[in-house]
Each structure stands twice: as structure tokens, then as C-alpha cells.
Amino acid sequence: MAKQKKRATVEDLKARLDAINPELFEMLSAPKTHFSFRVNLNRSNTDEVLQGLKEEGFEPKAVEWSNEAFILPIEDREKIVKSKIYTENKIYIQNLSSIFAALNLKIEPHFWVLDLAAAPGGKSLIFSERAQKVSAVEPDKSRFFRMKRNFKESMAKNIQTYNKDGRFIYKACPQWFDAVFLDAPCSSESHIDMQKGITWWSIRRIHKFAKLQKELIISAFESLKTGGEMIYATCTFAPEENEAVVNFLLKKYPNAKVLPIEHKLPNTQQGITKWQNEEYSNEVAKTLRILPNKAYSGFYMARINKDEG
Numbered sequence: 189m190a191k192q193k194k195r196a197t198v199e200d201l202k203a204r205l206d207a208i209n210p211e212l213f214e215m216l217s218a219p220k221t222h223f224s225f226r227v228n229l230n231r232s233n234t235d236e237v238l239q240g241l242k243e244e245g246f247e248p249k250a251v252e253w254s255n256e257a258f259i260l261p262i263e264d265r266e267k268i269v270k271s272k273i274y275t276e277n278k279i280y281i282q283n284l285s286s287i288f289a290a291l292n293l294k295i296e297p298h299f300w301v302l303d304l305a306a307a308p309g310g311k312s313l314i315f316s317e318r319a320q321k322v323s324a325v326e327p328d329k330s331r332f333f334r335m336k337r338n339f340k341e342s343m344a345k346n347i348q349t350y351n352k353d354g355r356f357i358y359k360a361c362p363q364w365f366d367a368v369f370l371d372a373p374c375s376s377e378s379h380i381d382m383q384k385g386i387t388w389w390s391i392r393r394i395h396k397f398a399k400l401q402k403e404l405i406i407s408a409f410e411s412l413k414t415g416g417e418m419i420y421a422t423c424t425f426a427p428e429e430n431e432a433v434v435n436f437l438l439k440k441y442p443n444a445k446v447l448p449i450e451h452k453l454p455n456t457q458q459g460i461t462k463w464q465n466e467e468y469s470n471e472v473a474k475t476l477r478i479l480p481n482k483a484y485s486g487f488y489m490a491r492i493n494k495d496e497g
């Protein structure tokens with residue numbers, strides 16, 4: 189008789205999360221209390237947005253680390269999409285962890301930035317407000333066209349879009365970009381809704397994404413100019429898709445260096461250096477896991493520099 193595959197259970201997920209952080213499962217299971225948005229600087233400014241939202245009865249709270257990111261209680265989530273400020277594309281609803289990560293990419297006004305896994309485009313929009321030019325890559329056709337529409341509505345005029353597979357970009361564009369962001373496709377553990385269960389979660393999926401992420405991080409690093417910085421990020425907790433991918437890059441490229449991430453976020457944890465039977469470079473401890481809390485969803489990010497070598 190054919191051997192039946194064992195289905196992943198919530199207990200399997202909990203055991204893995206407990207091994208990363210004993211509070212993580214509870215944090216992930218807690219109901220959402222807040223959401224966040226960012227001011228679209230291509231269309232408006234913070235003063236206009238705050239005034240407009242106030243007139244429409246909203247009371248957004250600023251975050252400490254940016255004057256363009258704000259939070260609101262989750263009860264306002266349905267209401268805000270009907271507001272004038274939102275329908276005029278003056279704000280963009282985006283998770284605080286994503287905003288924080290994108291703002292951490294070091295960008296100067298003359299930079300050409302590569303966003304290697306870009307749809308729906310929220311991070312490219314942040315780069316476009318700071319850089320001279322952005323190249324946004326997305327292989328999935330429907331996500332690609334949604335992203336293009338998003339850029340148009342947001343009036344971002346300096347983003348070139350490519351409906352391509354990010355794994356091969358470096359072949360056509362070796363060392364082209366001043367800065368690179370890789371928001372890798374991942375097993376999305378931070379988006380698991382515990383009320384609905386773990387329908388799509390499995391260890392197999394984690395390993396499938398880890399393989400793709402290793403190919404993508406090579407492409408990101410090879411596309412980056414010497415001396416440039418990149419960020420590798422995911423919205424999952426699995427060390428196989430996070431620390432292990434960064435560790436893989438460090439082993440393959442001695443000129444890849446992990447940079448510290450300065451922040452005042454309370455809900456974080458440094459990168460882990462041991463997972464199951466694996467040990468990673470101590471450098472990986474400089475990477476950051478953002479734990480789910482209020483308007484922050486779970487996230488992982490690593491800042492990487494390409495040295496002269």
C-alpha cells in the first residue's frame with residue numbers, strides 16, 4: 189500500500205515557532221488591533237493628509253521612526269478606503285514592518301534601485317520617492333499588471349517595470365544597481381490566520397521557497413555594484429528561508445558583509461545562529477526578526493554590503 193503523507197498540524201508549526209521564540213505563536217495568534225498607512229509623497233504631504241483625515245474623523249498616530257508612517261485602530265480599516273484622502277491615492281495602506289524595512293535601504297537621490305520581487309509595488313513606491321530611478325521586477329503576469337496600475341495611480345514616474353524572473357536578472361544586469369531590495373517570495377508564515385487554521389503551511393513549502401530564495405539572493409547580490417548595499421527580507425519566520433539564506437550568501441561570497449540594523453522597535457529579535465542541526469555564521473546575528481505586534485506583522489530582514497573583496 190502507498191505510504192500516506194502526514195499532514196502538517198498546528199502543533200508542528202507551534203513547535204517550530206517555540207524554538208525561535210517561546211512567545212511567537214501567541215503573538216501570531218493574537219487578533220489584529222491596528223493597521224498602518226504611509227503618505228504618498230508623489231501625490232501629497234504629511235500635513236495635507238493629517239488635516240484631510242482629521243476632517244473625515246480619523247485620528248492617526250505617528251510612529252517614532254518616520255514622519256510619513258501612521259497607525260489607526262483596525263475598526264477604521266473598512267472606513268478609510270472610502271475616505272477622500274484614500275480614494276485620491278494620497279495614502280498607501282502598508283504594513284509598518286514593510287515600511288520600516290524599505291526605509292532602511294540606503295538610497296541617495298542619484299541612485300538606481302532594483303526591486304527584485306516587486307508586486308504589488310509598495311516598496312518600489314518608497315524607493316521611487318528617494319531615488320532617481322527604480323527597476324521593479326515581477327514574473328507573475330496578473331501581479332505585474334496590478335503593480336503597473338498601482339504605480340500609475342500613485343503617480344510614480346521613475347519606475348521601470350519588468351515582467352521577468354528575478355533569478356536571471358543578474359545575467360543581463362551584472363553590477364548595475366546602486367542599491368537592491370529583495371523582498372523574497374516566501375512561505376508567508378506571518379500571514380497565517382489562526383482562526384482559519386494552517387491550510388497551506390507545510391515544511392515542504394518552506395524547503396521549496398528556500399531553494400528559490402537562494403537563487404534570488406545570488407541574483408540580487410550579483411546585480412549590485414561593488415560598494416553598494418542590499419536588503420534581503422521575507423514575511424516568514426522559518427530560519428531555512430531567513431538566516432540560512434543569508435548564511436548561504438556569506439559562504440559563497442566572502443565580500444558579502446552583514447551590516448547592523450539600527451532601530452528603536454520594541455518587538456524584535458536578532459537573527460538566530462543555530463537551528464536544528466545547522467550552525468550559521470555569527471554575522472547572521474546582526475539580522476533582524478520583527479515580531480507580530482499591533483500594526484507590525486512578522487518580518488525578517490538582513491542588510492548586506494558588497495565589499496571590494
Ligand SMILES: C[S@@+](CC[C@H](N)C(=O)[O-])C[C@H]1O[C@@H](n2cnc3c(N)ncnc32)[C@H](O)[C@@H]1O
Binds near residue numbers: 304310311352372
Ligand atoms: C513578498 S512579495 C513582494 C512584495 C512587494 N515587495 C511589496 O512590498 O509590495 C514577493 C513577490 O515575489 C514574486 N516572485 C515569485 N517568484 C519570483 C521570482 N522568481 N523572481 C522575482 N519575483 C518572484 C511573487 O509573485 C510576489 O509578487
